[in-house]
Amino acid sequence: MKELVKKSADLSEWYNNIVLKAELADYAPVKGCMVIRPYGYAIWEGIQNFLDKLIKDRGVKNSYFPLFIPESFLNKEKEHVKGFSPELAVVTIAGGEKLKENLIVRPTSETIMYDMFRKWTSSWRDLPILMNQWCNVVRWEQRTYLFLRTSEFLWQEGHCAHLTHKESSDMVLWALDTYQKTYTDLLAMYGYAGVKSESEKFAGAGKTYTFECLMPNGKALQACTSHDLGQNFAKSFDWTVQDKNGDKINPWQNSWGFSTRSIGGLIMVHGDDSGLVFPPQIAPTQIVIVPIPAHELAKELSESIYKNLKNEFRTEIDLVEQESAGFKFNKWEMKGVPVRIEIGDREAKENKVVLFRRDTSEKMIIDVKDLNSKITEVLKDIQNELFLKHKKFTLDNTFKVDTYEEFKKIMNTTKGFISALWCEDAECESKIKEETKATTRCLPLENKPEKGVCVCCGRPANHRWLFAQSY
Amino acid sequence: MKELVKKSADLSEWYNNIVLKAELADYAPVKGCMVIRPYGYAIWEGIQNFLDKLIKDRGVKNSYFPLFIPESFLNKEKEHVKGFSPELAVVTIAGGEKLKENLIVRPTSETIMYDMFRKWTSSWRDLPILMNQWCNVVRWEQRTYLFLRTSEFLWQEGHCAHLTHKESSDMVLWALDTYQKTYTDLLAMYGYAGVKSESEKFAGAGKTYTFECLMPNGKALQACTSHDLGQNFAKSFDWTVQDKNGDKINPWQNSWGFSTRSIGGLIMVHGDDSGLVFPPQIAPTQIVIVPIPAHELAKELSESIYKNLKNEFRTEIDLVEQESAGFKFNKWEMKGVPVRIEIGDREAKENKVVLFRRDTSEKMIIDVKDLNSKITEVLKDIQNELFLKHKKFTLDNTFKVDTYEEFKKIMNTTKGFISALWCEDAECESKIKEETKATTRCLPLENKPEKGVCVCCGRPANHRWLFAQSY
Numbered sequence: 032m033k034e035l036v037k038k039s040a041d042l043s044e045w046y047n048n049i050v051l052k053a054e055l056a057d058y059a060p061v062k063g064c065m066v067i068r069p070y071g072y073a074i075w076e077g078i079q080n081f082l083d084k085l086i087k088d089r090g091v092k093n094s095y096f097p098l099f100i101p102e103s104f105l106n107k108e109k110e111h112v113k114g115f116s117p118e119l120a121v122v123t124i125a126g127g128e129k130l131k132e133n134l135i136v137r138p139t140s141e142t143i144m145y146d147m148f149r150k151w152t153s154s155w156r157d158l159p160i161l162m163n164q165w166c167n168v169v170r171w172e173q174r175t176y177l178f179l180r181t182s183e184f185l186w187q188e189g190h191c192a193h194l195t196h197k198e199s200s201d202m203v204l205w206a207l208d209t210y211q212k213t214y215t216d217l218l219a220m221y222g223y224a225g226v227k228s229e230s231e232k233f234a235g236a237g238k239t240y241t242f243e244c245l246m247p248n249g250k251a252l253q254a255c256t257s258h259d260l261g262q263n264f265a266k267s268f269d270w271t272v273q274d275k276n277g278d279k280i281n282p283w284q285n286s287w288g289f290s291t292r293s294i295g296g297l298i299m300v301h302g303d304d305s306g307l308v309f310p311p312q313i314a315p316t317q318i319v320i321v322p323i324p325a326h327e328l329a330k331e332l333s334e335s336i337y338k339n340l341k342n343e344f345r346t347e348i349d350l351v352e353q354e355s356a357g358f359k360f361n362k363w364e365m366k367g368v369p370v371r372i373e374i375g376d377r378e379a380k381e382n383k384v385v386l387f388r389r390d391t392s393e394k395m396i397i398d399v400k401d402l403n404s405k406i407t408e409v410l411k412d413i414q415n416e417l418f419l420k421h422k423k424f425t426l427d428n429t430f431k432v433d434t435y436e437e438f439k440k441i442m443n444t445t446k447g448f449i450s451a452l453w454c455e456d457a458e459c460e461s462k463i464k465e466e467t468k469a470t471t472r473c474l475p476l477e478n479k480p481e482k483g484v485c486v487c488c489g490r491p492a493n494h495r496w497l498f499a500q501s502y
Numbered sequence: 503m504k505e506l507v508k509k510s511a512d513l514s515e516w517y518n519n520i521v522l523k524a525e526l527a528d529y530a531p532v533k534g535c536m537v538i539r540p541y542g543y544a545i546w547e548g549i550q551n552f553l554d555k556l557i558k559d560r561g562v563k564n565s566y567f568p569l570f571i572p573e574s575f576l577n578k579e580k581e582h583v584k585g586f587s588p589e590l591a592v593v594t595i596a597g598g599e600k601l602k603e604n605l606i607v608r609p610t611s612e613t614i615m616y617d618m619f620r621k622w623t624s625s626w627r628d629l630p631i632l633m634n635q636w637c638n639v640v641r642w643e644q645r646t647y648l649f650l651r652t653s654e655f656l657w658q659e660g661h662c663a664h665l666t667h668k669e670s671s672d673m674v675l676w677a678l679d680t681y682q683k684t685y686t687d688l689l690a691m692y693g694y695a696g697v698k699s700e701s702e703k704f705a706g707a708g709k710t711y712t713f714e715c716l717m718p719n720g721k722a723l724q725a726c727t728s729h730d731l732g733q734n735f736a737k738s739f740d741w742t743v744q745d746k747n748g749d750k751i752n753p754w755q756n757s758w759g760f761s762t763r764s765i766g767g768l769i770m771v772h773g774d775d776s777g778l779v780f781p782p783q784i785a786p787t788q789i790v791i792v793p794i795p796a797h798e799l800a801k802e803l804s805e806s807i808y809k810n811l812k813n814e815f816r817t818e819i820d821l822v823e824q825e826s827a828g829f830k831f832n833k834w835e836m837k838g839v840p841v842r843i844e845i846g847d848r849e850a851k852e853n854k855v856v857l858f859r860r861d862t863s864e865k866m867i868i869d870v871k872d873l874n875s876k877i878t879e880v881l882k883d884i885q886n887e888l889f890l891k892h893k894k895f896t897l898d899n900t901f902k903v904d905t906y907e908e909f910k911k912i913m914n915t916t917k918g919f920i921s922a923l924w925c926e927d928a929e930c931e932s933k934i935k936e937e938t939k940a941t942t943r944c945l946p947l948e949n950k951p952e953k954g955v956c957v958c959c960g961r962p963a964n965h966r967w968l969f970a971q972s973y
Contacts, residue, residue: 057618059568060575061605066618069563069633076564092540093547097530098569098607098638098654099591104531117598120570122607124592125653126642134532136569136593136607147528147537162540167569167638171597182596183569 035365037304042248046299050177053307053366055298063172063182067291070366071178073315074294075185079165081217082187082289085209091161091189096143098167099134104142108267111141114234118170120182136169141235141264141286144190148282149270152192157272158282160192161202178295179252179502186290192265192282194274199259199283206257206287207240213289214254218297219310219414220244221422222254223448223497225473230457233286237261243472243497244296245425249446251472251499252296257287300421301390307367308390310417311410318406319368320348323356323375332379336372336402343403344410364389369413370406390417429497435487438498442467448499450478452492454485463487469498506836508775513719517770521648524778524837526769534643534653538762541837542649544786545765546656550636552688553658553760556680562632562660567614569638570605575613579738582612585705589641591653607640612706612735612757615661619753620741623663628743629753631663632673649766650723650973657761663736663753665745670730670754677728677758678711684760685725689768690781690885691715692893693725694919694968696944701928704757708732714943714968715767716896720917722943722970723767728758771892772861778838779861781888782881789877790839791819794827794846803850807843807873814874815881835860840884841877861888900968906958909969913938919970921949923963925956934958940969 035052038045050056055071058064067075083093099122105112115138122134137143148160165187172182189206193199207224214220222244232239236258244254265271265281274280301308311317318340322333330350337348347368349359356373363371373385378396386395386405390413397405428447432438438449449469453459464470474496485492506523509516521527526542529535538546554564570593576583586609593605608614619631636658643653660677664670678695685691693715703710707729715725736742736752745751772779782788789811793804801821808819818839820830827844834842844856849867857866857876861884868876899918903909909920920940924930935941945967956963 057621060572060614060617061568061570064568064570066568067566069565072563072565075566092543094540094543095538095546095656097532097535097537098640099532099535101531119596119598120593120605121595122591123594124604125590126644127588127590133595134591143531146531150528169569173597185566 035304035306038247038302039304042246042299045302047177049302049306049365050298055294056177058175058177061182063175065175065177065181065183067185070315071294074297074313075291077313077315078213078217078289078293079187082209082213083165085212086163086187086189089161089205089209091163091191093164094162095164095166096140096147098137100137100140100143102133102135104146105135107142108235108264110263111235115139115170118172120169120171137166138168138170139286139288140164140166140188140190141260145264145268145270145284148192149268152270152272152282154273155194155275158192158194159198160190162191163187163189176295176502178298179292184291186288189287190284191286192284194280194282196261196283199285203238203240203257203259203285203287206285207242210255210257210287210289211242214242214244214293215418217310217312218293219312219418219421220254220296220300221418221425223473223475225475225478225497227256227473228455228457228460228471228496230460231471233258235260235263237263241473243499244300245428245448245499246296246299246502247424249428249500251448251501252292252299253472253501254293254296255287255289258285260284260286301417302367305361306365308417309367309369310414311369312414314367314369315345316347316366316368317345317410318347318370318372319363320346320372320374321356321359321363322350323373324352324354326374326376326379328376328379329374332382332384332399333374336374336384336399340403340406344406360387370409388413431495432486438463438469438486439467442469442500446500448472448497450495450497451486452481452483452494453496454488454490454492455494456488456490459485459488459490463498468500470501472497472499472501506777509718509773510775513717513770516773518648520773520777520836521769526765527648529646529648532653534646536646536648536652536654538656541786542765545768545784546762548784548786549684549688549760549764550658553680553684554636556683557634557658557660560632560676560680562634562662564635565633566635566637567611567618569608571608571611571614573604573606575617576606578613579706579735581734582706586610586641589643591640591642608637609639609641610757610759611635611637611639611659612661612731616735616739616741616755619663620739623743623753625744626665626746629663629665630669631661633662634658634660647766647973649769650763655762657759659757659759661755661757663755665751665753667732667754670756674709674711674728674730674756674758677756678713681726681728681758681760682713685713685715685764686889688781688783689764690783690889690892691725691767691771692889692896694944694946696946696949696968698727698944699926699928699931699942699967701931702942704729706731706734708734712944714919714970715771716899716919716970717767717770717973718895720899720971722919722972723763723770724943724972725764725767726758726760729756731755731757772888773838776832777836779888780838780840781885782840783885785838785840786816787818787837787839788816788881789818789841789843790834791817791843791845792827792830792834793821794844795823795825797845797847797850799847799850800845803853803855803870804845807845807855807870811874811877815877831858841880859884902966903957909934909940909957910938913940913971917971919943919968921966921968922957923952923954923965924967925959925961925963926965927959927961930956930959934969939971941972943968943970943972
């Protein structure tokens with residue numbers, strides 16, 4: 032495992048290294064695309080299981096809409112097409128013939144879905160529409176950053192339509208809250224939930240909400256988004272339904288997405304110089320049992336423990352013969368398995384095992400009879416500690432700043448989140464970006480209005496926004 | 503519900519009608535494509551849950567490979583590209599620029615996967631590779647037949663590579679068996695498992711296995727396939743690994759797929775003049791509770807029964823106020839829900855309910871205290887009876903034929919499967935197809951060798967093949 036670059040030395044290099052080495056993903060032969068290998072895909076399945084249940088509990092139903100969108104559809108919502116046109120993949124030939132109308136490989140499905148929604152509804156009785164799909168989308172990228180930035184990625188996109196703006200806004204915030212829960216409870220990641228500035232919002236949205244997480248290099252990751260689309264798309268698609276009074280109204284809509292990008296954040300946030308560190312809730316393998324090679328008694332005990340543990344935990348047993356114990360320990364640390372159980376003949380004789388904890392490198396001697404309860408406790412503790420560690424890191428690197436000098440200094444050194452008053456003028460925002468590479472990440476939901484002056488231009492400001500350099 | 507065409511009168515028309523009316527799917531604005539609506543997608547989720555577990559139990563792991571395949575990759579296996587080139591969708595523009603090499607939207611993933619397999623392996627220790635992915639694929643179609651024939655469809659594709667042909671063949675047959683189990687146990691469909699003729703096999707395969715199901719109009723549906731790829735692709739991709747003796751060998755490969763087409767078969771096989779009939783195991787809703795509108799006591803009892811049943815069965819309660827009881831009964835019959843519980847005030851007073859069975863239209867009066875056990879029994883019985891009914895229909899319409907006259911007569915009248923001796927010559931096969939529209943469906947695995955003469959040309963024949971007109 033020597034060739035793994037230290038995370039502390041070069042985050043980017045470490046990241047690319049560990050994703051390949053741990054066999055989470057690989058570069059595909061097509062520019063900008065990736066292959067998600069089984070160990071990485073298992074994480075996505077874990078996220079899907081967790082999130083899909085919450086989505087269904089809210090009454091949202093899964094469905095599937097076509098991969099291809101007629102070019103004319105995308106052109107219907109002006110801001111939407113402007114936002115997406117630079118990154119589209121276009122099918123021009125199909126079935127051996129040049130197509131009369133080009134087909135866009137979906138970068139997101141608003142337009143194709145809402146054309147159908149219109150067809151399916153005529154009255155308020157047909158609302159709300161609460162739909163979701165798990166699928167692949169394509170937004171063309173020149174540079175690949177495994178999981179974090181790829182031309183094709185996997186996600187879920189929820190799309191709802193309501194009779195009133197209130198109901199739609201509630202859904203937008205429900206989605207944001209559900210995503211936050213997925214990050215905190217499942218992925219053990221802390222972050223800020225808030226609303227995007229006008230210039231950073233989704234192409235075609237009225238308002239965009241986001242959850243922003245801090246990476247170890249002080250840059251922010253936009254971890255997911257939830258959009259209040261207002262009536263913009265309904266108007267563009269000329270979609271009306273009769274309300275209870277018999278009047279025609281445009282439905283209020285929202286859309287929200289959570290993608291494989293989250294896996295990139297998960298890797299970056301928790302990993303260390305020895306490799307991956309997975310929170311137990313999402314770890315594809317929670318426990319690995321490693322009998323010391325050639326210790327026969329240990330092997331026997333290991334197999335009996337494996338049979339017992341695998342019903343309760345995601346457990347592997349490593350019986351490969353041609354690797355040394357040390358090599359195996361490194362390998363499983365690199366792969367981020369939260370708990371390792373080491374068993375040699377000496378331990379086996381005493382009916383004990385060594386329990387190694389990946390996050391702290393602690394070793395404990397445990398009686399076999401106490402193993403299940405001890406593991407339950409340790410897994411819970413690791414999950415909790417990883418979250419608290421990331422929360423502390425984030426708070427320690429969130430700086431309340433009132434002068435532009437200090438703002439610039441932080442962005443030139445440690446980076447991190449800056450909480451600063453801002454006038455909410457797009458020109459001022461773009462000046463800050465040019466001079467510091469920092470963009471507005473969001474206006475956190477928890478921030479109360481605060482009178483003062485803009486950190487950059489000195490004009491009146493009403494809210495403290497969160498700034499950071501971003502992925 | 504009057505406008506539903508009778509299944510017995512016009513199967514095709516009935517099918518298109520019921521798929522739209524029951525909101526299983528809809529035509530998409532893009533030619534050849536479909537939208538899978540929540541009620542239809544729930545069936546796919548049911549199939550995924552069932553099949554994914556069997557796949558994982560066999561040690562096969564899920565992964566995700568790119569949607570786009572470089573055109574040059576497809577050209578590497580000659581038979582493969584010849585088979586697929588007429589139905590490809592081609593991306594020629596991406597990110598605003600004309601691509602140097604066109605990208606094919608995957609029609610199947612052999613070529614993109616095996617290029618990676620080659621990269622990941624060097625020795626026998628790296629085998630077997632056991633991988634699967636759930637994804638969308640595109641094969642361009644001019645005419646849409648919802649679920650049965652669409653330009654884009656969903657499927658799982660398993661791809662494995664082994665050191666020996668024996669191991670690979672075992673996997674091919676395991677997949678076929680697993681698919682058969684999915685059809686019989688989950689979808690309550692009978693069929694024949696067998697091997698395809700040379701001309702009907704998958705482009706690039708050594709052998710293709712299939713499961714063929716008979717539709718009510720006497721046509722066969724190729725319900726899934728499992729391919730023994732031999733070393734064809736490994737050779738085309740110049741993929742070798744060192745075996746245990748240090749010699750370089752080409753791995754033996756197989757691939758197998760099960761698609762949303764199965765949903766089309768499910769609808770056709772079990773439906774009747776009143777609409778859909780779902781086997782309980784796969785039914786998105788297993789029980790619907792319908793209190794007679796405006797019966798207050800009935801409504802109360804219904805709600806308490808609903809609370810109880812929904813933990814054990816997929817249950818809905820219909821409390822819509824503006825529809826009559828008769829309208830509701832028709833609606834839920836049309837949607838194929840296996841069991842309906844009707845409750846009026848009269849029944850409620852006696853703590854009884856009416857249990858209506860969708861497949862036989864039987865009505866039973868049941869004491870509320872016996873409800874759970876009775877439902878369990880009825881659901882099991884429906885599942886079983888539907889399977890037996892389809893099995894009987896299939897066997898009744900499988901004709902052992904020894905003269906070409908009789909062969910032609912059957913294909914001109916009732917249709918169905920014909921079991922006949924065939925010389926296995928492709929020209930003879932193509933003559934039969936031209937003259938009777940029937941193709942070889944498979945050589946059933948259960949068929950023992952049988953000496954005789956070809957039903958068409960009279961030359962020596964060694965096996966009794968299955969013929970049918972096909973979808």
